[in-house]
Amino acid sequence: MTKVxxxxxxxxxxxxxxxxxxxDYLGFVFANSRRFITADAAKKITTRVPAAIHKVGVFVQPTFIDIKHTCDIVGLSHIQLHGTITPSVQQALEKGAFQQLDVSVIQAFNGEALDLKEKLQSSLADFILLDAPADTTAYAGGNGQTFNWHIAAKEHTVSKPLFVAGGLNLTNVQQAITCFTPYAVDISSGVETNGTKDSAKITAFIQKVKELSINETTNE
Incomplete structure (x- = not known):
């Protein structure tokens, strides 16, 4: 079943x-973004979140100390890395420091990168996330743009669980799931109205993905 x-x-x-x-996953952005949230604020708004639901911290080129500090405050189960991996984070990946923190790593990649296959194969992360290019946008993600799914799907040959992000919404999520058969779909702007999260859209999107997953299971 596709996770959300x-x-x-x-x-x-x-x-x-x-x-x-x-x-299944709740994402909190601890980087330059109109959706930025402080670690203390994220802790406050997640005090009632069941332990079975994963809390993901989204970072752009952080240091390992930055990540650890935020994890300690919020109680993150996953971190999501965008941009170039900093030396301290690379070292932490190589030495298993995130496993020691009991934190899984999701690494985001430009789904249209010419060397996507090589980058995916060299990643030390636990999960892979494909997103739209962010070179000409203000933020590293959540810009509401899609990428060439069909080309990216051919390049994604690694066995790690895949998150698909970038411009997802109610009308195109079925196509994305069909194209990638992903572990999870990741949405931000697609469940917003006038730049603010919309509870009705959040509910509708999650229900749509669950319905698609049930139908897929039934048809197998």
């Missing part, structure tokens, strides 16, 4: 809506 990550959460009411609808 609702990313860019900043308000408790939207966290509650995602939890109630059955989200």
């Amino acid at each position: 990550k609702i990313c860019g959460l900043t308000q408790e009411t939207h966290v509650a809506a995602a939890v109630a609808a059955g989200a």
Whole structure:
């Protein structure tokens, strides 16, 4: 069954809506973004989140100390890395420091990178995330843009669980799932209205993915 990550959460009411609808992952952005949230604020709005639902911290070129500090405050189960891997994080990946923290690593990649296959094969992360190019956008993700799914699907040959992000919404998520058969889909701007999370859209998106997963299982 395809899992769902609702990313860019900043308000408790939207966290509650995602939890109630059955989200598997909740994403919190600790980097330059209009969805930025502090570690203390993220802790406050997730105090009622069941332990079975994963809390993901989204970072852009952080140091290992930055990550550890945030994990200690929020109680993250996963971190999501965008941009160039910094030396301290690379060292932590190589030495198993994240396993010691009991934190899994999701590494984000430009789904249209010419050397995508090589980058994916060299990644030390536990999960792979494919997203739209961010070179000409203000932020590393959550820009509401898709990428060439069919080309990226051919390049994605590694066996690690795959998250698909970038411009997902109710109308195209079925196509994305068909194209990638991903471990999870990751949405942010697609469940917003006028730049703010929308509880009704969060619920509808999660229900749509669950329905697609049930139909797929039934047809097998």
